Amino acid sequence: MLSYDELTQPERELWDAFPEGRLVDLRTGVSEADGPAAGAQWGSERSVRAAVVAALLLGANAERSGVVAALRLAGARITGRLDLSGAEICHTFWFEDCWLEEAVSLYGAATRTIGIANSWVPGIDAGLARIDGAxxxxxxxxxxxxxxxxxxxxxGELILTDARISGPGEWAVLAGGLVMEGGVFGKRLTTQGGLRLPGAHLPKGLFLQGARLENADGVALAAGHVAASTVDCSQGFTAQGTVRLRSARIEDLLTFEGAHLNGDGTALVCIAMHVGDFDFRAATPPSGTVDLRSAHATWCQDSERAWPEEVLLEGFTYGSIRFGETASTEGGAAGEDGTPVGDTMPAGDEVASRLAWIRRNPGYAPQPYEQLAGWYRQIGHDGDARRVLLAKQRHRRRTLHPAGRIWGHLLDATVGYGYRPWLAGVWLIALALLGTLVFGAHSPTPVKPGEGAPFQSFVYTLDLLIPIGGLGQRTAWYWTDSGSQWLAYVLIAAGWVLTTAVVAGVTRTLNRN
Known part of the structure; x- marks a missing residue:
């Protein structure tokens, strides 16, 4: 048990000030000398033993009536280990501009508000602690x-604004299972090591605007299964490592506006995540893959240039999706359906931009196309929906065997897989004109001379093109010259192909709608 006579002058000042909650300020007023980074050189006139601090917080100095006891200390060097593991602490304690010789242990403690501001400390262990304050x-x-x-x-709140944390291993902050009643504020937080929050409950949100989390060979932010109202990684937020939000439940906003995601291999993992508003307008494209498989966003806002080369989209659903900005470039490569790929999007062509976005998903997956088409139908843009579904069929065609690809090209050219049925009419008109001109320049031979209607080249051509029924011309005349006869065979074959393609395309459209 410490006695008053054993205390140094700074410790006596703290001892006497504690019952009234007065601040003991050991700073010199010279900014260079008061910086906590230089605290190891501070002498005995600025030193307080950790044992004295612990004794006061555990009730060594009796409280006085009419005032609230609190420990408030500024500009001190705290020597020894401040170990309050399992303690019941009924007083607020506040350190400012202090230098702590050893790590602080609050493991399993129950305490009120704790403040260690603008100070230097080797580490803090508050696992299983109950903090009735901030x-x-x-x-x-x-x-x-x-x-x-x-x-x-x-x-209360967890305030890490402008803090710097360099962990001894992979993780700078270990907060799995953390339960917050207030918000977590880490604006401009800098870490050497990842921020680990799996299963945390953050009903007032996680705010990391301008933070820099560095764990280049691992995970910068691990927040799988987190439950939060808001996760704000904007305003220059930088992750040197993967950001993991697998199965996270974010009620309101998840934003990466103006962020830099520099994960190696995979930059962002949002598998099975559920979010209200998803704002993905990163400052630069992530350096690795963005994984949105089976995620759901009620509302999604993004930028054409925010996405990396590979985006995993299978199972990603959204209630609404909009570009936050529109980029315009010229030139660039085009896909099989004629729309540009990569970042070369025509100004104002949102559908082309969205199709290029879907093609960032490796391989062929029908769900992203169906999801986008469903969104366009929902807002009444049926033409855009058909354009998306046509692009889906063209993408699928590349995965088929040669016969399937040939049939696919035929369906595409004739009726646009049923999404452009007017193409069949164009073909019929063109073939009808061709037949009328060619057959009109020649004289056929009647099957039964003197019987039947006179020869009419236009009606004869239609009779060849229409495979069902008949107009009486095809069976009444035949050709003696091989050129006209072969044209007749071609028109008959074209009629069957066009009819089959129209039926297949219309059936596909009716089944989809």
Missing amino acids: LDLRRSTLAGGSLTLINARVA
Whole structure:
């Protein structure tokens, strides 16, 4: 048990100030000398033992009536290990511009608001802690040790604004199972190591605007199965490593507006994620794959140039999708359906841009096309929906065997897979004109001389093109010259092909609608 006589002068000041909650300020007023990075050189006139701090927080100095006891210390060097594991702490404590010699342990503790602001500390372990207030680490540096909040519960806010955390291993922040009642604020947070939040409950949101999370060979942000109202990774947010949001449930907004996602191989994983508003307008295309398989967004806003070369879209559904901006470039390669690929999109052609986006999904997958077509139907753009479904059939055609590809090309050229039935009419008109001109320049031979209607080249051509029924001309005349006879055979074959293609295309359209 510490006695008052054993205390140094700074410790006595703190001891006397504690019952009234007064601030003990050991700073010199010279900014260069007061920076906590230089705290290892501070002398005894600015040193306080961790044991004294612990003794006060555990009730060593009796409280006075009419005032609220609190420990408030600024500009101090705290020597020894501040170990409050399992403690019941009824007082707020606040360190500012302090240098702590060893890591702080709050494992399993129950405490009120904790503030370690603009300070230097080797690490903080608050696993299983119950903090009935806020945990404020703004502008502090955790050097060589992680911030651990595994299965902790915080009634107020977790404030990491402008903090710097460099963990000893892969993770700088370990907060799996964290339960927050307030928000997590990490604006301009910088970490050497990942931020790990699997299964965390963040009803007031996670705010990482301008943060920089560095774990280049691993995961920068692990928030799988997190439940949050908002996840804000905008305003220059940078992830040097993969961002994982697998099976996350985000009620309101998930935004990467102005973000930089630099994961190696896979930049963003959102498998089975459910989100209200999904804003993917990154500042630059991610360096790796974006995985949206089986994810759902009520509303999605993106940018044409925000997507990487590979986007996994199978099972991705959305209630609404819009471009937040429209880019315009000229030239570029075109796909099989004539629409540009990659980032070379014509200005104002949203459908072409969306089709290029779908083609970033490796291989052929029908669901992304069906989802996009369903969205266009929902907003009344049936023509755009048909265009998407036609592009789907053209993409599918590449996966078929040679006979299937030949039939597919035929369906495409004649009726556009049923999504352009007017093409059959164009072919019929062209062939009818050809037959009328050729047959009109020659004289056929009647099958039965002196019987039947006189020869009419136009009616005769229609009779050849229409495979069902008859107009009486085809069976009444025949040709002696081989050229006209072969044209007749070609028109008969074309009539069957066009009829079959029209029936197949219309059947496909009716089945889809």
